[in-house]
Amino acid sequence: MKQVFSRPASLKDVQTHFCPGCHHGTIHRLVAEAMDEFGIRDRTIGCASVGCSVFLYGYFDIDVVESPHGRAPAVATGVKRARPDTIVFTYQGDGDLAAIGTSEIIHAANRGEDITVIFVNNTTYGMTGGQMAPTTMPGQKTSTSPYGRDIKNDGAPFKMAELLSNLDGVAYSARVAVNSPKNVIQAKKAVKTAFRYQLEGRGFSFIEALAACPTNWGMNPLPANQRVGDEMIPYFPLGTYKNTENL
Amino acid sequence: MSERLFIKGNEAVAMAAIEAGVRCYFGYPITPQSDIPEYLSRELPKTGGTFIQVESEIGAINMVLGASAAGVRAMTSSSGPGISLKQEGISYMAGSELPGVIVDIMRAGPGLGGIDASQADYFQATRGGGHGGYRIIVLAPGSVQEMYDLTMLAFDLSDQWRIPALVLADSVLGQMKESLVANPRPKADLPPKEWAVRGRGEGMQQNIVKSLYLGDGEMEKFHWKMHARYQELAEKECRWEEVQTADAELIVTAFGSTARIASTAVAMAREAGMKVGLLRPITLFPFPKQAYAALSEHCKHFLDIELSTGQMVDDVRLSVARDADVAFYGRPPGAGSLPTPEELFEQIRKVYP
Amino acid sequence: MRHDVFIAGYGGQGVLLAGNLLSYAALHENLNVSFFPAYGVEKRGGAAMCTVIISAGDTGSPVVGNPSVSVLLNQLSFDKYAARVKRGGMCVVNSTLVNTDHAELPGIELIRVPMNQIAIDLGDVRMVNMVACGAYAALTGVLPSLALHEALKKALPERNHALIPANIRAINTGAAVALEQRKS
DSSP: OOOOOOOOTTBOSSOOOOOTTOSHHHHHHHHHHHHHHHTOGGGEEEEEOSSGGGGHHHHBSSEEEEOOTTOHHHHHHHHHHHOTTSEEEEEEEHHIIIIITHHHHHHHHHHTOSOEEEEEEOSEETTTTSEEOTTOOBTOOBTTBTTOBOHHHHOOOOOHHHHHHTSTTEEEEEEEEOSSHHHHHHHHHHHHHHHHHHHTTOOEEEEEEEOOOHHHHTOOHHHHHHHIIIIIHHHSOOEEEEEOTTO | OOOEEEEEHHHHHHHHHHHTTOOEEEEOOOTTOTHHHHHHHHHTGGGTOEEEEOSSHHHHHHHHHHHHHTTSOEEEEEOHHHHHHHHHHHHHHHHTTOOOEEEEEEOBOSTTOBSSOOOTTHHHHHTOSSSSSOOOEEEOOOSHHHHHHHHHHHHHHHHHHTOOEEEEEEHHHHHOEEEEEOOOOOOOOOOOOTTOOSOOOTTOOOOEEOOOOOSTTHHHHHHHHHHHHHHHHHHHHOOEEEESOTTOSEEEEOOHHHHHHHHHHHHHHHHTTOOEEEEEESEEESOOHHHHHHHTTTOOEEEEEESSSSSHHHHHHHHSOTTOEEEEEEOOOOTTOOOOHHHHHHHHHHHOO | OEEEEEEEEETTSOHHHHHHHHHHHHHHTTOEEEEEEEEOSSSSSSEEEEEEEEESSOOOOSOOSSOSEEEEOSHHHHHHHGGGSOTTOEEEEETTTOOOTTOOOTTOEEEEEOHHHHHHHTTOGGGHHHHHHHHHHHHHOSSOHHHHHHHHHHHSOGGGGGGHHHHHHHHHHHHHHHHHHHHO
């Protein structure tokens, strides 16, 4: 019998700690598939961040550096500058990248560092228990916005894919989702493009992946998946915001 | 012998870093250390190295973390306000057992303070500075020559022990110019960096650089392991200088620029017929307790002098014999208020037995 | 032997360059040297001062409370620092700008050299620091004038090397006038 589906070689044969219905697993898989398809696992270095994605080294069979909260783009800069022949990516959540790490992400992007950033936007702080994130949606209730996010008090959610696309150092910026087979296929394409751009030395590539966090949203997996399509995508439109393919 | 150069202490640090094979420098401008990034921005790229003026001190230390994790020699430099910001990264480096060199040209504080020479960051440097309970190697040069020599030593010690190393100087040492012989440091016999991330390679083990320990007893084990390492470091790597201590009835002790000023005061005391010696710790962590213990067997009077209200004096008091007396003279930083040798000589006269 | 000299003036008088020149001259003589600068927050017009220690052995403290020689280029530094000179020491002042009439400096040899005037007569007031260095070297005998001439090559940036002959004249004139002043 011919095997048509298997675990990517870049992923370890282990169970993840992710909650049922969490999208991290799918996004991990897309990154691993890209590594497999480009044959770059043996020269890829991952920069883990603080949050649910901290266990990157537990799931990816690659060298990994753990970064302080928000600092993964700076750590990745150090790694890449020290070893320009490697492929370097960060994997960061929304609190990490768009709150405490805004300075590091914007400046790494602006320098056009030859790294790939995988940014998982699930509108909440997952690891610490569902507090308000910089991407929490207007009116969304969290453990630190019990009355719903109030734009007047908290500002509006960050749209990072759009924001970074304005910087000259950015070669590629796209927002994807993994809530449907169609979107997964699109997301896979985008992730591969991001890594290909790094392989081609084009500069900074950025993927914002919308993701469900059923546990902290207080939802079951299916309705949480549904929310990504119904609420998040209209507010955070999918698409490519910067592409230097033909430049 | 190499040619004698005439350069600033800060430039000596930068030259030494290049001689030591630094591949990456990440920094942010702050007085009184900006000569270091200025020099390296000019010279490091010529050696194929990377210089980045980073958006923040926090970004800079985390780039050092990344480059060091990738197995190359990396450094940053700053002064008090910037060193405070770097503590996060230094703690993570300590927790990840990463080497790396940090140069701290101390200025007055707390807060924005001022640009005058200060030694009030002794505690911050020698107690770890960040969260979690760790120590870093702290070297205190006393001359431009030592700014050069100890910066190179910092790279070697840091690599050898997998502990971040800090060169602790002040604006006097950073800004003054002296003759320097830029002798290359003999190549140290250092262990290969098998732990570094470089891409796992075909069939090789995955390398992970991290400081998160959630497993049963893992964190505790880490702490005891590092504790043992710090103790071994203290046994093997303490460095200090003694001047005329053999027959001394009073030993003056100070580090860095203050020790330089004190050395002339001690010479004045000797001229006046007083038996006074000088003990200058060169490693502040590990602190050369054994030197104080040994000297205080015979000499029962010490005078500790610092550009602060007294920090190292605590370590001195913990190190001397119980019946030894440690007097203190402090000159916290202030515009134009460096102590003079004449002033320190007066203090020696006051406490001389 | 260990010699210390304190030089002060206002920013723009070339105080730090003077200190550098003496330092390079000391190096040329194979001596050890320590040069400790200090200047005001504003780079031009503020107070500028430096201490130079020249020694065959250890230079010791880079800071000196009571210098054996002070070279003071303006009134402010004279008023502030002249009295700090060690008893038996020497104070060399720029008499073009410094009024010493009411100064009481017991035990300190006061040498008045019209440094600005000499520099102006030689074509450029900016050479006042060179005049001062020449005066210091001649009065103390710590450094031969040839060492100062050689030191110019290192103390001056290459783009200013065309000015070396003029600077040598300033050094020599400063030396000659200072020695005459001491005699009188």
